[in-house]
Amino acid sequence: MDSLLLLNGSPRGPRSNSMRMLTQVAQGWQAGGGAEPTVLHLARSADFDRAVIEIGRAGKVLLGLPLYTDSMPGLVLGFIEALEPLIGREDNPRLGFLVQSGFMEPLHSRGLERYLMKLAMRLGSPHVGTIVRGGGEALQVMPDQALGKLFARLQDLGEQLAREGRFDPETLRQVAGRERLSPVSAAAMFVALKMPITQFYWTQQLKKNRAWQRRFDAPHASA
Numbered sequence: 277m278d279s280l281l282l283l284n285g286s287p288r289g290p291r292s293n294s295m296r297m298l299t300q301v302a303q304g305w306q307a308g309g310g311a312e313p314t315v316l317h318l319a320r321s322a323d324f325d326r327a328v329i330e331i332g333r334a335g336k337v338l339l340g341l342p343l344y345t346d347s348m349p350g351l352v353l354g355f356i357e358a359l360e361p362l363i364g365r366e367d368n369p370r371l372g373f374l375v376q377s378g379f380m381e382p383l384h385s386r387g388l389e390r391y392l393m394k395l396a397m398r399l400g401s402p403h404v405g406t407i408v409r410g411g412g413e414a415l416q417v418m419p420d421q422a423l424g425k426l427f428a429r430l431q432d433l434g435e436q437l438a439r440e441g442r443f444d445p446e447t448l449r450q451v452a453g454r455e456r457l458s459p460v461s462a463a464a465m466f467v468a469l470k471m472p473i474t475q476f477y478w479t480q481q482l483k484k485n486r487a488w489q490r491r492f493d494a495p496h497a498s499a
């Protein structure tokens with residue numbers, strides 16, 4: 277049976293949106309005949325160290341991560357830098373990625389998608405494709421029943437990876453959805469973001485992370 281190493285690059289670890297999506301891909305992978313994947317959370321230092329070793333032995337690797345400031349969490353950059361010894365090896369694993377962002381439009385993640393494709397090329401790893409999805413933060417509050425269509429497509433992608441060794445571009449397009457919001461949707465989003473219920477979520481997040489008092493800090497602004 278083919279092996280899959282599943283790497284979660286979210287600083288939130290197991291309770292992250294990245295992991296919730298990766299779990300669906302893993303389900304499809306197993307339905308397609310793949311062996312139970314090894315799952316490692318890069319936010320745990322023991323898992324991080326193990327991931328650097330396991331990636332050199334894996335058949336296929338899927339790295340999932342949230343978009344941070346149009347790029348990636350520092351944690352993931354640190355992991356990528358630790359892969360330098362793999363450059364030039366003969367039998368590097370097939371590499372796939374899952375990038376999900378807070379903003380709805382997948383367009384925000386396309387720069388990172390190109391970077392990850394180049395990374396696979398530089399490592400000499402066949403690139404199986406990158407799953408891109410916007411509106412990821414909604415997964416923190418949405419029940420499984422409301423996510424049926426997305427989950428079914430993520431499972432399809434997992435099954436494709438097991439059966440064909442790559443993601444089907446058409447399914448990737450369906451998961452990503454519209455590249456840009458239409459002017460009407462953008463206007464509706466603008467209004468929705470001003471509503472108390474939306475503000476409540478972000479206020480809670482700021483308070484939970486003890487950042488409420490410092491929400492207007494601008495550490496890089498010139499004095």
Ligand SMILES: Cc1cc2nc3c(=O)[nH]c(=O)nc-3n(C[C@H](O)[C@H](O)[C@H](O)COP(=O)(O)O)c2cc1C
Nearest residue numbers: 286292293294342343344345346377378379412413
């Ligand atoms: C420090 C930080 C930076 C972020 N930067 C972006 C960004 O540039 N664009 C975006 O669409 N979402 C951004 N987000 C939102 C996350 O990508 C989004 O909430 C994601 O679903 C979190 O996934 P996780 O639970 O797997 O960590 C950012 C979040 C944080 C905490």
